[in-house]
Amino acid sequence: MTEMNMAQALNDALDVALSADDRVVLLGEDIGVTGGVFRVTDGLHERYGPRVIDTPVAESGIVGAAFGMAIGGLRPVAEIQFLGFAYPAFDQIVSHVGRIRNRSNHRFTAPLVIRIPFGGGIGAAEHHSESSEAIFVHTPGIKVVAPATPADAKGLLLAAIIDSDPVVFLEPIRVYRAIKEEVPEGHYTVPIGEAKVVREGSDVTLVSYGAMLRDAGRAADALEADGVSVELIDLRTLSPMDHQTVVGSARKTGRVVAVVEGHRTASLASEIAAVVQEQALYSLLAPVERVTGWDTVVPLRRTEHHYIPNPDRIAAAARRTLAG
Amino acid sequence: MTEMNMAQALNDALDVALSADDRVVLLGEDIGVTGGVFRVTDGLHERYGPRVIDTPVAESGIVGAAFGMAIGGLRPVAEIQFLGFAYPAFDQIVSHVGRIRNRSNHRFTAPLVIRIPFGGGIGAAEHHSESSEAIFVHTPGIKVVAPATPADAKGLLLAAIIDSDPVVFLEPIRVYRAIKEEVPEGHYTVPIGEAKVVREGSDVTLVSYGAMLRDAGRAADALEADGVSVELIDLRTLSPMDHQTVVGSARKTGRVVAVVEGHRTASLASEIAAVVQEQALYSLLAPVERVTGWDTVVPLRRTEHHYIPNPDRIAAAARRTLAG
Amino acid sequence: MDMLRILDVDGSLIGESPVDLNEARRLFAAMVTARVYDRKGSALQRQGRFATYAQFEGQEAAQIGAVAALRPDDWLVGTYRDAAAMWMQGYPWDALLLGRMGDERGGAPPVGVNVLPPSITVGGHMIHAVGLAWAERMKGTDRIALTLFGDGATSEGDFHEAMNFAAVYTTPTVFLCQNNGWAISMSRAGQTASETIAQKADAYGMPGVLVDGNDLFAVLTATRKAVRRARAGEGPTLVEALTYRIGPHTTSDDAGRYRSDDDIADWRKKDPIERLRAHLRSAGAWDEAWERETEEAASAEIEAAVSRAEALEPFAAEGMFDRMYAKPTGALEAQRRLQQGDAS
């Protein structure tokens, strides 16, 4: 066990994977010599040389080449520098990465990982604050993972790398260096597809993931201080979503707040609401509340905070469910 | 009034727009000399010459150029040949088309229309049966329209062309030649953002759009035959969604079935369920049912029918709400 | 830019043949066989037994000539129009037929046949051949990857990224463009303002060559050189095979809307099969009975495959849930139950 932040834990996961399996190769913009703009790949180029590849500025090329490599028997881990730069690669992801297994009835498969920093809150330039995970979750044939803590990040990334299917691995930018925790050494996995009940409670369920989980936790603290018992769920895997854990909790508490940073309409919060009312309508004591980013471009630095959900908004929504 | 199918009605709308306003230009693959693969632009190149432009095979280029033209004061109507070929243009749509107004605080705007045939059911090759409208609906700064009938198609397309904001205009392939109806002559508009109550009823509400509307109508016929009173809503505009009409009907009937052809998770059916439970939970007599395509690639011709919702599936879902 | 031609339009040898007569006969037979398939494809579509079909008539030399330069274990990554090439590299008729009938098993050639299912989207597949070639090099094999694409595909951004990656990383990839004059209704001249496709290679510091695509010997010679170069670790090559799409874009297309019959007639005179036939005949290596036998054998073989493909039970209603992941996810299992509930 070592104390690590998420960037370090991810670096460690990549190190473990590269050293364990020759088929693992990393490719992306600025991931090699300079170690990635968030330093997640720091030192790996020195250690693994030609298996850590700096690429031209061409996201479709990165994903398309990684896809070919995966079919060819490698285990590529591609990095897209920010989620806002993944759209040029969207066609490769939707039309090829998520489809080759079906297209070839399992004859060809593409076990690749696409690592992408996502989310805002750091006052960055336009396009650097995206939370468009919903469009990847809507895409068949890929899995979508979004860790919220260093230890989960490492275990999920290692699970993604050995998964037989393609995984879009979303890394919450705001969390990279924000929290430290004990991270197990060596190889271990956190199962893809399983949510985690971060804290148990009986009055209201908060469902979140990625960077928003911390804010949901802060809201939970505030609510607990007022005597509200909060169950907090970290989805961890966004696709496939762990309905059982979410619905089970909804049945227990009767009140659900889904917290996502992405745009509201057709978001994961909508999906959570749809699933909960579908499977637990008669347990619901209040409508499922959606606390989300708005259906607007994420504002720039000066007013970004009006976009991103914060503990107050989350707690207010929880209180609305309790008032109902 | 003339009897027209949807392809003819759209052709008529483009003709009206081109003749009324010199700023209207059409561009896309095979839309000129050959009149489009669905013949929607038939005859327009002869009539309007250089304002109906055949392009190289480059979707990002088509949308990006149309975007520049729109900023430059034209009213471009771009065509993407099938929704499955829109993904190479996704970056242009998300990163630029939907953002320039916000980015420039209204100084620059992009009033363009992107026409895209969508949906399956014709036994086409892979990529020709997409219903990924949810990802466009999730994208801020654009409007998304999907007509279900010839007269609406014409009026909505004319409304889209004069709209000050960009519109993704989805044309249901299966409907192009399937139905004929009286279509008013000359210029008229159907307002963007308004759903239509196609038939009124009191027991259950079916919400749909595009090609699925016909199947929802058939399900309604079957249900009515059994004495169930069905309210059928055609969303017509997918973004912004007309919550009021949907929620009003939900409050009245207490039972809602959302019918979409796209993949289930994070779909418009999820959005409808989320909104309905949010605003009408206490009126609901049963969970909102989602009848959707599955979270799989649309199967090829031999088994495609197992993917696309049909009247039986829709009626079964409605019956479940009535049993509840 | 000069165009390599070895067999003149009338079939006379004006350069060095890349093969002996026996091999030339084998390749001729392959072209004849491919054309039999192509004709059947159109017929099956008319009968409603095929979905839309994209004929390759006129492009047999480009496809058979290119693949003749490969080793059986090399990768081939082509398009909807490349059935001749795919078959030549080992993709069974059954799979080709199933694909066109609309069955996902059509995308699954036997293990050992390193041919991807045809790309239906235009442009996205070339970079896959770059990744495959790169993987082979990293694994230490000397396999190469050949990718086929059309003139229209060169306009997609993905062509550019694939060419650039291949050249930057000197991957063992051969890019073969079948410039057949059209991308649906768009002429080559309207597709790009460059005089040739081949010259685009220079933008990537890559060699580019132009060959007569209806001359099997020229295509084979140029591709073989490119393949050797790739296999030797010297990097990728772009080959432009200048040819012509004799048929419409697909069985759904009405080519009369945008091109004249005269063009087609001109190009029919340059038919690749006729050309090699003339050469073989003048070398005393052709007779009509042999060609007829070849056709008949091909026809019988393909008909048998059609029967097998049509007899194959379609996937079950729930089959799609099993094809998405190594193991269906919980979400898909739930949808499977929903589907079965709806059906019951």
Place this chain on the structure above:
Amino acid sequence: MDMLRILDVDGSLIGESPVDLNEARRLFAAMVTARVYDRKGSALQRQGRFATYAQFEGQEAAQIGAVAALRPDDWLVGTYRDAAAMWMQGYPWDALLLGRMGDERGGAPPVGVNVLPPSITVGGHMIHAVGLAWAERMKGTDRIALTLFGDGATSEGDFHEAMNFAAVYTTPTVFLCQNNGWAISMSRAGQTASETIAQKADAYGMPGVLVDGNDLFAVLTATRKAVRRARAGEGPTLVEALTYRIGPHTTSDDAGRYRSDDDIADWRKKDPIERLRAHLRSAGAWDEAWERETEEAASAEIEAAVSRAEALEPFAAEGMFDRMYAKPTGALEAQRRLQQGDAS
């Protein structure tokens, strides 16, 4: 490929000056002013008053020289690194500053200034300049569009599609690549295997020229020719301005990780401002006091703009709802109410 150079590295004139001395002084003053802004940008970022800032030091001749070839009503479509060019084409300091402070009003130059807000994504904006130029031609004006981009941007598929569209439709677009040696940590050599960026033009049947990007006269001369060609309806041109990014990629970058200080020292010797200064001095058209005054005037002007920008009240919390459409949609109005409810 030959590289056009008119002012030698030591400032001696080795070709024909495109401007008289007065105009040369004006352009020199513009470069000096731009550098003042650039230094302030870094300082403001260090003080936390700017978000990340992308310095353009060393690229002043490329930007000022290129824009000097434009008419005031021509379009300019550049990137995050092109503040000098944008200002030169009329984009006010206030807007440039607001952009970097993170305020959407930074994207709104006054009406009449035909400069788009800088592109933050790499590669997507060049096609916008094609569309703009095309629109101007369709409207019957003779405006042209200049687009600026880096060496890294040439690897994106959108570069390819933009170049191809421009050439196919002979739109009045000028493509100016500031090849500054780096794309973050990726060297020019690793970005593409072609010897020059300029030669990529040939792939589109477009003329391509290589110029010394630190030589204002060379950049101006080449761009002027390209602009004239575009305005005359003869189509687009690609100009590669060979220059160097003296600073890190942005204020967040640690360039020491991937390049040596020696390189920077070498390029500092080719500084574009020094070079034109040497030329002006030898022509008796420069004195230190004038340069100092220019700097001070620039500094005062920019400081005043900084004060105005910082004094500008940020948008209201709900401002974002008003910027998305001409009129907020019903869905956005509902969200505005939700936001206000949460806040209350």
